Amino acid sequence: MSHVLPLVRFVEDDEVFRTSQELLLRTHGFEVEGYGSAQEFLAADDLSRPGCIVLDVRMPGMTGLELQQLLNDKGIEIPIIFLSGHGDIAMAVHTMQSGAVSFLEKPVAPRKLLETIASAVEASLTRWRADDAARKGGRSFGRARYAQQGDRARTQHCRGHGEDAPRQCLCKVGRQEPA
Amino acid sequence: MRKTTLVAADALSQISEIRPDFVIASTGTSAFFAHASDSPYRIATRKSAAAKSVSRSIGSTIVALKSRTDINTLADLKGRTVAATLPTSISGWLAVAGEVKDMGFDVEEFFGRVVFLNTLFPNLTAALWGRTVDAVVLPACFLESLEHTQLADTSALKVIDEHKDEALACRHSTLLYPDMSIYGFAWTDEDSARDLTIALLSMPLEAPNAVTGSAAPQWRSNVDASNLDALFRKLALGPYSLEGQFSLANIIARYRTPIIVALLALLALIGHGIILQYLVKRRTRELSEALQSRKKAEALARENRARLGTLERRNIVNQMSGMIAHEIKSPVGAILNFKAILDFILPEKTREDASVATALSGIESEAVKISGIVDRVRRYAKSQKSAQRPCNLSAITKKAIESVRAAASGEAHIRTQLPEAPATVTGDPLELELLIVNLIKNAWQAQSGGSLAASKKGVHPVIAVGIAVAPGMEKGTEKVLGRRNGSVILTVSNPGPVLDDEAFARLNQIADSVKPEGLGMGLSIVRGICDSHAATLNFRRNPAGGVTARVVFAAADPDNSNKESSAS
Numbered sequence: 001m002s003h004v005l006p007l008v009r010f011v012e013d014d015e016v017f018r019t020s021q022e023l024l025l026r027t028h029g030f031e032v033e034g035y036g037s038a039q040e041f042l043a044a045d046d047l048s049r050p051g052c053i054v055l056d057v058r059m060p061g062m063t064g065l066e067l068q069q070l071l072n073d074k075g076i077e078i079p080i081i082f083l084s085g086h087g088d089i090a091m092a093v094h095t096m097q098s099g100a101v102s103f104l105e106k107p108v109a110p111r112k113l114l115e116t117i118a119s120a121v122e123a124s125l126t127r128w129r130a131d132d133a134a135r136k137g138g139r140s141f142g143r144a145r146y147a148q149q150g151d152r153a154r155t156q157h158c159r160g161h162g163e164d165a166p167r168q169c170l171c172k173v174g175r176q177e178p179a
Numbered sequence: 180m181r182k183t184t185l186v187a188a189d190a191l192s193q194i195s196e197i198r199p200d201f202v203i204a205s206t207g208t209s210a211f212f213a214h215a216s217d218s219p220y221r222i223a224t225r226k227s228a229a230a231k232s233v234s235r236s237i238g239s240t241i242v243a244l245k246s247r248t249d250i251n252t253l254a255d256l257k258g259r260t261v262a263a264t265l266p267t268s269i270s271g272w273l274a275v276a277g278e279v280k281d282m283g284f285d286v287e288e289f290f291g292r293v294v295f296l297n298t299l300f301p302n303l304t305a306a307l308w309g310r311t312v313d314a315v316v317l318p319a320c321f322l323e324s325l326e327h328t329q330l331a332d333t334s335a336l337k338v339i340d341e342h343k344d345e346a347l348a349c350r351h352s353t354l355l356y357p358d359m360s361i362y363g364f365a366w367t368d369e370d371s372a373r374d375l376t377i378a379l380l381s382m383p384l385e386a387p388n389a390v391t392g393s394a395a396p397q398w399r400s401n402v403d404a405s406n407l408d409a410l411f412r413k414l415a416l417g418p419y420s421l422e423g424q425f426s427l428a429n430i431i432a433r434y435r436t437p438i439i440v441a442l443l444a445l446l447a448l449i450g451h452g453i454i455l456q457y458l459v460k461r462r463t464r465e466l467s468e469a470l471q472s473r474k475k476a477e478a479l480a481r482e483n484r485a486r487l488g489t490l491e492r493r494n495i496v497n498q499m500s501g502m503i504a505h506e507i508k509s510p511v512g513a514i515l516n517f518k519a520i521l522d523f524i525l526p527e528k529t530r531e532d533a534s535v536a537t538a539l540s541g542i543e544s545e546a547v548k549i550s551g552i553v554d555r556v557r558r559y560a561k562s563q564k565s566a567q568r569p570c571n572l573s574a575i576t577k578k579a580i581e582s583v584r585a586a587a588s589g590e591a592h593i594r595t596q597l598p599e600a601p602a603t604v605t606g607d608p609l610e611l612e613l614l615i616v617n618l619i620k621n622a623w624q625a626q627s628g629g630s631l632a633a634s635k636k637g638v639h640p641v642i643a644v645g646i647a648v649a650p651g652m653e654k655g656t657e658k659v660l661g662r663r664n665g666s667v668i669l670t671v672s673n674p675g676p677v678l679d680d681e682a683f684a685r686l687n688q689i690a691d692s693v694k695p696e697g698l699g700m701g702l703s704i705v706r707g708i709c710d711s712h713a714a715t716l717n718f719r720r721n722p723a724g725g726v727t728a729r730v731v732f733a734a735a736d737p738d739n740s741n742k743e744s745s746a747s
Contacts, residue, residue: 016510020512021513106509
């Protein structure tokens, strides 16, 4: 089986907030990349890597919603977690309908953020593995989906570990050990 | 041949009754024939031998005593006593009356007294010699006849206002008129008329009267009687007489045509008056209705402006709170993240230190408190928003355009291209109306560089507002959930100048800006409403100049919209 390190992308125009998120995630063992705008993200990111995108809704230039639409149009299936300073229900419903895995309102509790990201990364990784296996023909598509279900079940198990859950679940989502 | 004498005053009725073949009428009487129903025609008119023309054959001579040095002209006779023969005789009186009239006087009032003495001689001359009158009126040539016959001494007499013309070889004081004529009628035998005419016109010249010395008169057929008619008209006599003129029958008979014309004119005037009154009433009613409808329109415009103003203020609060949230919540989130990082990286022993624990806890609790304050502001703004529901964007666009037109007093030139089928989106109808109003206002200001009112001074720009519905993907093949029902695309274009790159970049920057200092409040509202409706907003330069603002909504499920579209 191929080995890949998932990548957590932050697309956020507030540099200090983005740095704090990056630092938080890195201390918890995630590989993180930060972008100041949607255009910067599209220009520099390796979209083939599994992981997730933590996306600010309102940014100069292309908004988070527009970036989501663009990625959908391109068939990019990296899970998207929206972070909004003033999101409302209509916006949340729209983003979720368009495939976002979560819509969080700032300031999100660090634990909640870590849990959500861990869950998204795990799902992305599982999907990537299944697709990788399917591409190589080593496993049937049906079995890959079975494995995906198993990963999802394990994720739910992780959530039951309380305060330290993210740290305990690291191995299951394929992260590096925290430095 | 039978001869009958007719009375001049009753001549016309007697002619109708007797039906004579011929009538010899004096000059005065003949004037009536021109208006008689029996249509008499003139056969011949008598011409005095002293006259050069048959049309100017008779007249009057005013005579006074030479010793009366105070009487030299007709004007000198004003207020004096004058004697004449007959009041109906041309040469005996009427010719003088005509002269008085020509001087601008009323004949009845000019002379002090007028005495009619019927016979010329000796009554008239006696009155003059007896000094009972100041002057006498004699037929022209009578004075010459007196001189010839030597019946009276005329050397002591003088002619007043003698006309020095050669028309008549006698002294005269008045204009001259035709003498008596012979008339025939429709019933007169043509041969008799012919024979009489020939006889009259071919009468041999006779020797002068042995007594008077005057030559015998002749007969002529070529008579111009217009001067006679003018005299009668001047004196209101004969056919122009005022006597009995004011009886209803006379008036109707004489002025039938003018009366009919006047009556018709009166009727037309009355009709015109009635029509005018009706038109004035109708116009007044229409004006009143127009005034009412204008008042209603103004009230509606005021209501619209007030409603949009309220909505705009509400949205400004919403946008301001959104900006505050955006600006504050990120730093607060960063603080919480940094605190969580410290929690994670600090050794457990350090974290358990009372001071460190208090500091870390204080950081977190204060950050949460700040976040709570922002949330309360946001909740206040959100509490004023109505719930979103499926609504027809075309209907909302029409309403928004009405609002803009009302605000611009009908000066707004807006062209629309809206689909017939409902363009259903999920949203707050009032907010969507405000969105469209602001887009149109921005388009207007971009073109005119001023307010809606300022555009009145120049050429009116035509703002184009359009809605297009893009179809969604078929179920089963869909990958993009948000577009399963397609998109509704609202465009608002203004025809301004071609924007250069710098100006266009600035426009996008303003539209994209989330910073308070970068916002025109109109675009801020637009941006905020787009965000709250999960719609995308962008601007495109038109090839021919100007800018098109483009808002793309996700179309709502038509199944839900049908029953709720009426709500929009």
